[in-house]
Amino acid sequence: MDTLKVRTRHILLTVGEIIQFFLSFARSLFRHRWQWRTIATHSHVMGVGSLGLVGLTGFITGFVLTLQSRPTLADFGAEAMVPAMVTISVFREIGPVITSLICAGKIGSRIAAEIGAMRVTDQIDAMQVSVISPMDHLIFPRVIAATVIIPLLVFYANLFALLGAFGAFNLHESASVSLFLHLSIGRLEFFDVIPSLLKSMVFGFLVGLISCYYGYSTQGGTSGVGSTTNSAVVSSSVAIFIVDLLVVQIGSFLH
Amino acid sequence: MKEILSIQNLRKSFGEKQVLKDVTLSLKEGENLAILGRSGSGKSVLIKCIVGLILPDGGNVRVLDHTLDAEDPDSLVAIRKCCGFLFQGGALYDSMTLGDNLRFTLANRKPELNLKTREEQVIASLEQVGLEESIDKYPSELSGGMQKRASLARTIITKPRIILYDEPTTGLDAATSREISELIIRLRDQSGVSSIIITHDIPCVKACANRISILKDGSIHEEGDYQRVRHSADPFTQSLFYTL
Numbered sequence: 458m459d460t461l462k463v464r465t466r467h468i469l470l471t472v473g474e475i476i477q478f479f480l481s482f483a484r485s486l487f488r489h490r491w492q493w494r495t496i497a498t499h500s501h502v503m504g505v506g507s508l509g510l511v512g513l514t515g516f517i518t519g520f521v522l523t524l525q526s527r528p529t530l531a532d533f534g535a536e537a538m539v540p541a542m543v544t545i546s547v548f549r550e551i552g553p554v555i556t557s558l559i560c561a562g563k564i565g566s567r568i569a570a571e572i573g574a575m576r577v578t579d580q581i582d583a584m585q586v587s588v589i590s591p592m593d594h595l596i597f598p599r600v601i602a603a604t605v606i607i608p609l610l611v612f613y614a615n616l617f618a619l620l621g622a623f624g625a626f627n628l629h630e631s632a633s634v635s636l637f638l639h640l641s642i643g644r645l646e647f648f649d650v651i652p653s654l655l656k657s658m659v660f661g662f663l664v665g666l667i668s669c670y671y672g673y674s675t676q677g678g679t680s681g682v683g684s685t686t687n688s689a690v691v692s693s694s695v696a697i698f699i700v701d702l703l704v705v706q707i708g709s710f711l712h
Numbered sequence: 713m714k715e716i717l718s719i720q721n722l723r724k725s726f727g728e729k730q731v732l733k734d735v736t737l738s739l740k741e742g743e744n745l746a747i748l749g750r751s752g753s754g755k756s757v758l759i760k761c762i763v764g765l766i767l768p769d770g771g772n773v774r775v776l777d778h779t780l781d782a783e784d785p786d787s788l789v790a791i792r793k794c795c796g797f798l799f800q801g802g803a804l805y806d807s808m809t810l811g812d813n814l815r816f817t818l819a820n821r822k823p824e825l826n827l828k829t830r831e832e833q834v835i836a837s838l839e840q841v842g843l844e845e846s847i848d849k850y851p852s853e854l855s856g857g858m859q860k861r862a863s864l865a866r867t868i869i870t871k872p873r874i875i876l877y878d879e880p881t882t883g884l885d886a887a888t889s890r891e892i893s894e895l896i897i898r899l900r901d902q903s904g905v906s907s908i909i910i911t912h913d914i915p916c917v918k919a920c921a922n923r924i925s926i927l928k929d930g931s932i933h934e935e936g937d938y939q940r941v942r943h944s945a946d947p948f949t950q951s952l953f954y955t956l
Contacts, residue, residue, distance in 0.1 A: 575805075575806075578801055578803060578806070579799040579800075579801060579803035580803050580804070580805055580806070582760075582765050582797075582799065582803065583797070583799060583803040583804075583805075583866075584805075585765065585792070586763050586765065586792055586795070586796070586797040587792070587817050587820070587821060587866075587870065588789055588792045588793055588820070588821060589816075589817065589820045589821070594820075
């Protein structure tokens with residue numbers, strides 16, 4: 458019981474510190490002179506570095522989803538519905554969530570490790586002593602870059618998922634590209650695409666902010682960097698699921 | 713000489729452990745003050761409290777006309793603008809070249825300077841520490857001694873009135889330690905920079921320090937010039953010179 462109390466207290470304290478960190482970030486948003494070049498550099502590193510992994514997982518997701526959903530729909534003679542079902546699933550839910558989880562691992566771990574290593578080697582203290590704000594120069598560009606890049610990676614992964622779905626669909630059926638696009642993208646509506654991209658932006662923001670927070674609060678040398686990197690990935694992933702649950706509920710209500 | 717820094721009754725605890733109990737000391741203009749003490753006696757905590765990297769629990773820190781106030785970010789900025797800090801590991805920004813370490817610091821601290829002036833100051837600072845040839849090298853390509861000198865170049869480029877050295881010669885061979893000590897002396901003699909030097913290196917203390925303070929159990933135990941402290945009858949002070 459005591460362990461549960463301690464764990465709960467620790468989680469609540471961490472959430473409180475992340476909110477405090479967010480408030481510092483928000484203040485920086487208004488006083489900061491946006492450094493487009495730094496943001497572009499981080500966006501490039503995050504985006505280009507993730508293209509292969511995100512494309513591959515997107516392709517496999519589309520492929521597997523098509524293979525697994527086809528037999529059930531075939532029982533009802535509704536094979537033609539497979540592309541639409543897969544596309545809507547991917548665009549609305551699977552694409553944003555899976556890609557963001559992968560980015561939490563790939564991008565979030567990198568952010569936490571970079572900032573954590575700077576913390577334990579006194580580089581952040583050196584900035585503070587030199588009256589250079591780490592929030593403005595380290596945190597802000599990374600959070601903005603993650604917020605911009607992760608939705609783009611989600612969109613990119615969705616396209617690869619469509620490609621995978623097309624390949625899997627053609628294992629059993631014979632559909633031209635134009636027919637497949639008509640059966641898949643042709644069935645997408647505003648509510649399938651735009652809200653999910655906005656959701657991806659929120660996921661990107663959370664991955665950036667949470668990873669920066671953990672990196673920034675690293676203590677205890679190199680083992681501390683390992684432990685905060687791990688916490689950054691786990692917490693970002695949990696945050697993605699919690700926010701997804703909330704967004705889906707709000708979306709259902711509005712729809 | 714005018715007093716440039718004063719600390720009165722400074723206290724700091726970490727949990728149950730009281731690291732600084734009641735530290736009172738001062739630093740005069742153009743003076744090098746060395747602080748000696750056993751490992752874990754709170755020497756680094758003391759200088760981190762001066763620049764607000766660690767906030768003290770009580771007491772008073774005054775640098776020139778500015779009093780450290782945890783609730784007032786402006787006081788922190790004012791104090792940090794007067795002070796430079798040489799970290800034990802150098803703390804160079806490892807994603808930047810040596811030149812960029814200095815340019816980045818200068819661009820943020822003195823944005824009013826034009827590019828040409830900034831570049832001149834970067835070169836001048838590197839020349840001062842003898843590293844102008846290494847301007848395009850990354851910190852990982854520099855030796856330990858070069859990293860310390862590079863870090864010193866980054867510290868002096870903002871022209872601080874006071875430099876706080878956290879073990880500037882630790883981990884360096886005798887010749888490199890001597891080079892660092894000479895730089896500390898040159899900064900005092902040529903630029904009038906005052907310093908607080910945390911060190912275990914007795915030759916460095918002997919060469920650089922005008923005054924020595926001994927930190928024991930979280931407070932200043934003894935104070936004086938090198939000759940006085942070196943020949944002190946106090947067993948603790950004597951033990952430092954043999955065990956450090």
